[in-house]
Amino acid sequence: MGDVARIAGVSPSTVSLYLRRPDEVSEQRGQRIRAAVDRLGYLPNTMAGGLASSRSRIIGVLVPTISNSFFAATLDTLEKRLREAGYQLLIGNTEFDEAREEELVRSMMSWSPAGLVMTGFRHGRRTVSMLLDSDIPLVEMWDYGQPALDMVAGFSHYATGQLIARHLLERGYRDTAFISPRFSRDVRAGERYRGFREGIEQGRGRVTMRELSGATDTAEAGTLLSELMAERPSISAVFCANDMVALGVMFECQRRGWEIPERLAVAGFGNLEFTPNTVPPLTTVEPPKYEIGQQVAELLLARLGKSGEAEAHQVDLGVHLITREST
Amino acid sequence: MGDVARIAGVSPSTVSLYLRRPDEVSEQRGQRIRAAVDRLGYLPNTMAGGLASSRSRIIGVLVPTISNSFFAATLDTLEKRLREAGYQLLIGNTEFDEAREEELVRSMMSWSPAGLVMTGFRHGRRTVSMLLDSDIPLVEMWDYGQPALDMVAGFSHYATGQLIARHLLERGYRDTAFISPRFSRDVRAGERYRGFREGIEQGRGRVTMRELSGATDTAEAGTLLSELMAERPSISAVFCANDMVALGVMFECQRRGWEIPERLAVAGFGNLEFTPNTVPPLTTVEPPKYEIGQQVAELLLARLGKSGEAEAHQVDLGVHLITREST
């Protein structure tokens, strides 16, 4: 930057000012500075800037795993939106592990990030106290309805479960099942189950639940379905914790010649790209996966703008039931 | 850090040394420092450290979109592996846009990253010269066989296309089709097409190609298939640019009552989670999506270790043909 200043014939602080707020520098010098920057291919040193101003243009984001298509979609819009505003994403996988989450929060904090984004409400005790001690804007995403540390953008998985329960009851299904990845690998699937079970039971129905041995696995979903139907042939509808599980269930039905929805109704969660196109088209619930990214960015940017107002914002983005022929 | 030093009764530079290389500090002072760190909940300021040492523990990663499941899988292992080594990932979406890529490279460079990871070999002219001017270790991933800027971890999409061509020819399919997302949205699908077409034509076969209007869309894939088969009913096999497209094609066959592989053989690319489980199970090619992440990390860490040796490493991780009943 010194070089740029020398070549442009101005002082370093003028260059710095020009780079940050160009309109506070005279047109004439602005041009000279721009020319010098181009000539030297000057790139500012972000770390020096961050150190001097004691704030950075970094947003730390923690997700269980990047490769979960829901979070990946959210990250996509979040990155886009924040990049437009001049921020960059430091991403970490917690792998469903509170210790790793704590370690990640610690290392993100050491960057003095402008903001932090975390998935869900479950955090370790020490993580929570680090978060509360700092005054870094925080958004918890992909959930709603439980006590939050700061801002929230998500929806209620409990209500989602209830929504499907109501739908199945309306269509006359009472003897139902729920097939899910292991709850320890997907806490929010557990919440959907709770809502679903309570909804069905309030309607005098019954729910049989099966957890896969780990994360989503279409083959294992098919196996579990077969076992379930052998044990309890009266089951007439199954709510799958996500559309991938539902796909596995539908493949199994196809192999066994079980008509959907006549022999067995199937519902999912996610409205993935292929979901409208299955045979028959799958009834599902659409989560606001892109909107969450958008909303998280907006909450953060709003807070970063007017630094004073410490208004805690919590946004429930809701879900949509998409009724198709599988129920 | 001054506070820590005061409480521990040592100098700041001893604290700094202890934090970086604990075994060069006496056990006694080490203990005192550790106690002080705990008591104060001290978190080092990474930016100050980075500025002083003029290097950071950041690896910049550029992908077309995070939400592509192939890249997401790679990012997952890459993040895990690099986090274990004490690095963090700064992730950017290029959105298939060279201008955005350039802008991202520029802002990543301003962090003095320890390394950079990019997807594929196509970069803008100015991006290339920035990359070459800097001496930041660079890995280009997810492709192989073209001139690279530095290190490479990937596989040949051209060879992948040829592999499937050979397989289909062996099974007696000569009149074939290729259905793909728009090549401008997936350059590597275009490479697979090139390999496939040349392979089939060398075997005296024929390929009819159809591009979707944008990214992967199972519904549109079905529509394209119908049109294709109406125009040219003699087609007996279709190679889909990825397994999602193949899923759309299979749904369409199911709706129309076309037996797979009797009426139409189907092959895909990706070996996604559901692929072994379709009806019938789908023949596909398995790309080393996790291995790429692993290998990128290893190349980077090797280079970061022995800083002197500027050995350019290029790794072809290859693919596996997985033959199932759909062909």
Added chain:
DNA sequence: TTGAAAGCGCTAACAT
């Protein structure tokens, strides 16, 4: 093994 001193490249008062 430890400490003192200098400085990494910028920003932020402040004075002009």
Added chain:
DNA sequence: ATGTTAGCGCTTTCAA
């Protein structure tokens, strides 16, 4: 609108 001055919180010689 521009320049001067003093740090930001560390790491890194270098000397002890």
